[in-house]
């Protein structure tokens with residue numbers, strides 16, 4: 001069963017099952033759903049699981065959560081990992097230093113780790129909607145990786161419509177093409193004039209617009225969400241941390257390890273935190289930020305402060321986030337609902353909150369954090385490319401954590417969250433050590449020739465595919481556009 005991070009308001013149910021929590025992810029007082037308790041994994045589980053496939057381990061862990069989804073649906077959801085490069089091992093673990101292993105989470109259809117959760121989650125959500133005969137609208141605002149993964153998983157699914165907004169000019173060409181070439185009839189993709197914040201704010205104002213809500217009611221369409229506030233995504237983000245450790249055990253005996261996470265909305269890190277609580281022997285979760293370092297400030301100082309902060313554009317755009325939603329679930333887990341609500345209310349009213357020194361110590365038992373800038377990312381990309389390993393700019397931030405945050409000489413597993421092909425201009429800037437502006441198509445081709453790496457067909461094909469969504473609209477016109485879309 002699932003309960004609420006900010007306590008119960010007396011209107012919403014106090015405890016809900018998994019399917020309720022994923023269909024209606026907004027809990028009392030704007031809080032989030034969290035599992036009432038986590039299953040425990042003992043030594044025997046890890047010993048027994050070493051030779052199991054990713055799909056087998058996923059199924060076992062989902063069963064331990066005792067969620068109200070039938071076995072057939074789970075099997076079908078998990079079978080979507082067959083769409084990954086290697087269906088036997090969707091998440092290869094690659095050793096790049098004596099003590100550093102990269103957990104490559106980007107081998108799915110849209111080449112970013114969002115597929116790890118969105119592929120099976122999308123299947124389960126649309127299956128539930130279909131069985132209930134209820135239509136749902138998913139609204140998504142994306143800075144580049146969520147949009148393609150959400151559209152891919154829901155394309156042509158019954159009872160689901162998706163309206164996805166991206167900042168025009170704010171994503172890479174590849175990311176934009178991954179969205180606007182989607183041809184599913186149930187999908188709407190809109191460029192908006194503005195940046196990612198504008199896209200997100202537009203989405204928020206839609207959610208509170210009476211005309212919008214009225215029309216949804218008239219059409220009998222409910223709203224759900226596919227960002228990582230939805231626990232249906234988090235549950236699948238626990239598993240690859242566990243599987244990464246299983247893969248490491250095959251290479252050497254390891255009693256404890258550091259788990260390094262390039263973080264934005266903190267969904268990936270939360271998955272690691274839950275895995276640790278379930279018994280995965282993570283010494284500490286090392287959080288890597290870019291110069292939008294609000295998370296590393298929180299973990300180092302106990303203060304989450306939005307005052308005088310502006311979102312800065314970096315070469316790791318998926319981590320350009322100031323409001324990191326999933327931190328709330330950790331605050332709830334550590335300090336309880338009353339305190340969690342207090343902190344979240346402070347954030348809303350005063351735009352900052354401050355943990356007590358005991359609370360900070362408690363947080364630091366599980367987390368350490370550091371940030372790095374674009375220069376570090378470029379140098380790191382170049383350094384490893386010269387050694388024969390290619391990592392994207394988000395993954396590069398984890399090296400700063402690896403180099404500075406390990407207190408003991410234990411091995412580390414770093415999550416690699418995207419393939420280089422999504423950020424080819426930055427990759428080419430890094431290896432050529434220049435600051436020229438390249439378009440994605442040129443950069444992809446130059447980089448792949450220089451480094452002798454292949455471009456997956458799903459990426460190279462994008463440039464010749466038909467564009468299905470051409471609209472770029474002003475913020476004020478979004479509501480009308482989406483209303484026209486849901487009216488069919």
Ligand SMILES: *Cc1c(COP(=O)(O)O)cnc(C)c1O
Nearest residue numbers: 145264265266267268318417418
């Ligand atoms: C989404 C994303 C992240 C951030 O993950 P969170 O779970 O939001 O912290 C990091 N890197 C890439 C490439 C992403 O797409």
